[in-house]
Amino acid sequence: MISQFFSDLAHYHFLQNALITALAVGLVSGVLGAFIILRSMSLMGDAISHAVLPGVAISYMLGINFYLGAICFGLLAALMIGYIKSNSMIKGDTAIGIIFSAFLALGVILIGVANSSTDLFHILFGNVLAVADSDKWLTMIIASLVILLILFFFKGLLITSFDPVLARSLGIKVGFYHYLVMILLTVVAVTAMQSVGTIMIVAMLISPAATAYLYTESLKKMVILSAVIGALSSTLGIAIGYSFNLAVGSTIVLTAASLFFISFLISPKQRSSSR
Known part of the structure; x- marks a missing residue:
């Protein structure tokens, strides 16, 4: 039945858009995800992906593109978490929990006020099969810009990810790279809404990168392999979801998770570490 997907792909424009x-989301999520797991920012990714909900709801109420509201609230959440962490005795995970729950609760309330449950349901759980041409191009442009920025700042990101103390001694602005990753995380989380939805964005940021980590010690190879796994998960996930009439966002995430668990069992690096 999956072969039917590839046959229909040549005839249906909506499948091509999807x-x-x-693929764009899978690639950029894989590239950024490598830095997310190395910096132990998985929880931050989950928080920001949910923190954008109030922005999405407000955007619908104001009749503007949801990207604008979502990015604004995602950045606001990231700044608030950073401020609380830096200016109090509260630890980072506690600050994340407070902001995450508050923004999520606000988002749920505003979703009810917005009274647009059908569209907002797609934002929560994804609806990649309904992506319009404009959203496709916007996703491609944003994904390309994020990857270019990561390539441009790759050396600084590498050093600050592995050894922030060494980075500071070399005169590298660690704070700049931290907030750069936060901003890119917010942008990618918003970009991934159309494919997997806000609920499962963190899975696409973490699973491909975690899978790649099981195979290599090199950050460059990890980034490339993570991007490939992200793209593969997206392709297989769409094919499975379309062929069996399942929620495509969920099948993409489950495909990525399945690749991780298979790798967990067979990767030489994992087997050697468990001895």
């Missing part, structure tokens, strides 16, 4: 959009 595949291109999902």
Whole structure:
């Protein structure tokens, strides 16, 4: 039945849009995800992906593109978490928990006020098969810009990810790279809404990168492999979801998770570490 997907792909424009959009999200999520797990920011990714909900709801109420509201609230959440962490005795995970729950609760309330449950349901759980041409191009542009920025700042990101103390001694602005990653995380989380939804964005940021980590010690190889796994998960996930009439966002995430568990069992690096 999956072969039917690839046959229909040549004839249906909406499938072409879906595949291109999902591939872009898979690639950029894989690239950024490598730095997210190395910096132990998985919880931050989950928090920001949910913190954008109030922005999405407000955007619908104001009749503007949801990208604008979502990015604003995602950045606001990141700044608030950073401020609380830096200016109090509260630890980072506690600050994340407070902001995450508060923004999520606000988002739930505003979703009810917005009274647009159908569209907002797609934002929560994804609806990549309904991606319009404009959203496809916007996703491709944003994904390309994020990857270019990561390539441009790769050396600084590498050093600050592995050894922030060494980075400071070399005169590298660790804070700049921290907030750069936070901003890119917010942008990618918003970009991934159309494919997997806000609920499962963190899975696409973490699973491909975690899978790649099981195979290599090199950050460059990890980034490349993570991007490939993200793209593969998106392609197989769409094919499975379309062929069996399942929620495509969920099948993409489950495909990425399945690749991780298979790798967990067979990767030489994992087997050697468990001895």
